[in-house]
Amino acid sequence: MKKSLSVIFLFAILTVFSQSKIDTAQVIIPNRYNNAATIQKPYVIMISADGFRYDYAKKYNAENLLKYSNQGIQAKAMIPSYPSITFPNHWTLITGLYPSHHGLIDNFFYDYKSQKNYAMNKKEIVEDGTWYGGIPLWALAEKQNMISASLQWVGSGSDAGGKRPTYYYPYHEKFSPSEKVNKVINWLKLPENRRPHFISIYFPEVDGSGHHFGPDTEQTEKAVHLVDHAIGELVKKVNDLGLKNVNFIFVSDHGMIKVDGGNPLDFPEILLDKSRFDLYNSQTLLRVHVKNSDEVKKVYKELKANKTDDYEVFLDKKLPKYLHFRTKDDKYNRIGQILLIPKAPKIFLEKGGKTSIGKHGYNPKIVPEMKATFFAWGPEFKNNMVIDEFENINVYPLIAEILGLTITEPIDGKFKVLKPILKKIN
Incomplete structure (x- = not known):
């Protein structure tokens, strides 16, 4: 079974691999000229x-x-x-x-x-x-x-x-x-x-x-x-x-x-049902995988009807073409069917989650x-x-x-x- 992914911030790159023995040696592939x-x-x-x-x-x-x-x-x-x-x-x-x-x-x-x-x-x-x-x-x-x-x-x-x-x-x-x-x-x-x-x-x-x-x-x-x-x-x-x-x-x-880390956006209530959804939150983008594909349109309509002015809801296939992040672009089927995109400087944050002062990930x-x-x-x-x-x-x-x-x-x-x-x- 897939384990749910907790939010991990980009500044964690500063401690990448810190739990394992750090190898500082150069790697050289031999016999190349x-x-x-x-x-x-x-x-x-x-x-x-x-x-x-x-x-x-x-x-x-x-x-x-x-x-x-x-x-x-x-x-x-x-x-x-x-x-x-x-x-x-x-x-x-x-x-x-x-x-x-x-x-x-x-x-x-x-x-x-x-x-x-x-x-x-x-x-x-x-x-x-x-x-x-x-x-x-x-x-x-x-x-x-x-x-x-x-x-x-x-x-x-x-x-x-x-x-x-x-x-x-x-x-x-x-x-x-x-x-x-x-x-x-x-x-x-x-x-x-x-x-x-x-x-x-x-x-x-x-x-x-x-x-x-x-x-x-x-x-x-x-x-x-x-x-x-x-x-x-x-x-x-x-x-x-x-x-x-x-x-x-x-x-x-x-x-x-x-x-705006002091006033983050809560996840919509419907998405808290882990039996129906997998959520992937980078805080500046919330990707939703609907486990039952027959429910996608229904869930999308409900999310759209109940959203606030602080974020947008997109079916992945309806995302703006210029972003090259739609269903047709998704070569490896890794994106998810529904995207919730906060309006900067807003972010999504789950209960008890943490964030950083600065972030990125928004539409440039x-x-x-x-x-x-x-x-x-x-x-x-x-x-x-x-x-x-x-x-x-x-x-x-x-x-x-x-x-x-x-x-x-x-x-x-x-x-x-x-x-x-x-x-x-x-």
């Missing part, structure tokens, strides 16, 4: 700062990021995929697929086919590649004789897509940002036949501060500066290596907003605080260019183009969206 053609190709370092809202760099004067992005490419904002949550959007960035298409539809969810729970804080689960659809960029690179490396990006410890990165570290919170920088530099010091040309690196600090203290606080400002300092350190040390054609792409998965087209960051700089990028908002699915084909990789399976992203930011492409 760049071929001769790869050695001549550019490098891409893809950096994610979790929860780094689209306006944080200017709001908190992140000097290094502003300097580098002003020299290169600065997007007004990047639009996360729905729901605007960490694991779904990191996997979208690395596969070019919407969450409903790659299957990672939340940080915690239930798969009715396998009758198993996915949980972002369970090491054995997040390293099981069967949960993940799509071909992550490191797998795409490795299959085409290009060495890759990852520092704790979502899913990088799994065999999703058929190949792990040649170099990677399991997720933990033991490394400081400066230590992560040094590990990237050590990779770039390797002999050219073993040196990664695609590197992904993850920083959780800004998200943790945003959750615990809120987006408009001294603590979040300090976290932004901490990451910004690490970026400055990384760029300087990379430049000191004298490597040719190293390109940087700085992204985030979502933004952050202060929620309606709640601008959900928007993410995109900056890029390096020899492949044009200079001093500001671009309009775009969806994060389009980062994948951009990186594949820079690295000269052939995309082997259909994706949702389109290269044409970001094509104009590259120098050598007309």
Whole structure:
């Protein structure tokens, strides 16, 4: 039988795997080498700062990021995929697929086919590649004789897509940002036949501060500066290596907003019957699985008739098409038939439940605080260019183009969206 999922907050990522022995050792897959053609190709370092809202760099004067992005490419904002949550959007960035298409539809969810729970804080689960659809960029690179490396990006410890990165570290919170920088530099010091040309690196600090203290606080400002300092350190040390054609792409998965945790929304009374419903609550989205499919329309009508002005009720198949989170999109049948979506800053909270000061997950087209960051700089990028908002699915084909990789399976992203930011492409 399926166990009901309790609400677990995103800032729990700061203590992921804390109940098990923490392994800080690097994992190296042996007997992999760049071929001769790869050695001549550019490098891409893809950096994610979790929860780094689209306006944080200017709001908190992140000097290094502003300097580098002003020299290169600065997007007004990047639009996360729905729901605007960490694991779904990191996997979208690395596969070019919407969450409903790659299957990672939340940080915690239930798969009715396998009758198993996915949980972002369970090491054995997040390293099981069967949960993940799509071909992550490191797998795409490795299959085409290009060495890759990852520092704790979502899913990088799994065999999703058929190949792990040649170099990677399991997720933990033991490394400081400066230590992560040094590990990237050590990779770039390797002999050219073993040196990664695609590197992904993850920083959780800004998200943790945003959750615990809120987006408009001294603590979040300090976290932004901490990451910004690490970026400055990384760029300087990379430049000191004298490597040719190293390109940087700085992204985030979502933004952050202060929620009304003091006046949360109660679950509608009808949904408290566990014999009829499975509920999955991320607080900014309440997903309902109706066990008897014949009852869906009846339950929907009752929920709709009794709802308040603080939230919307949707049949999943009637959700706005642009969110790509409808029944037709649900490749793995993991979403549920009815969605209750609170209006920001409202959240759903069960009796006795807890929440955080800051949260995300809302529709980024309606709640601008959900928007993410995109900056890029390096020899492949044009200079001093500001671009309009775009969806994060389009980062994948951009990186594949820079690295000269052939995309082997259909994706949702389109290269044409970001094509104009590259120098050598007309």
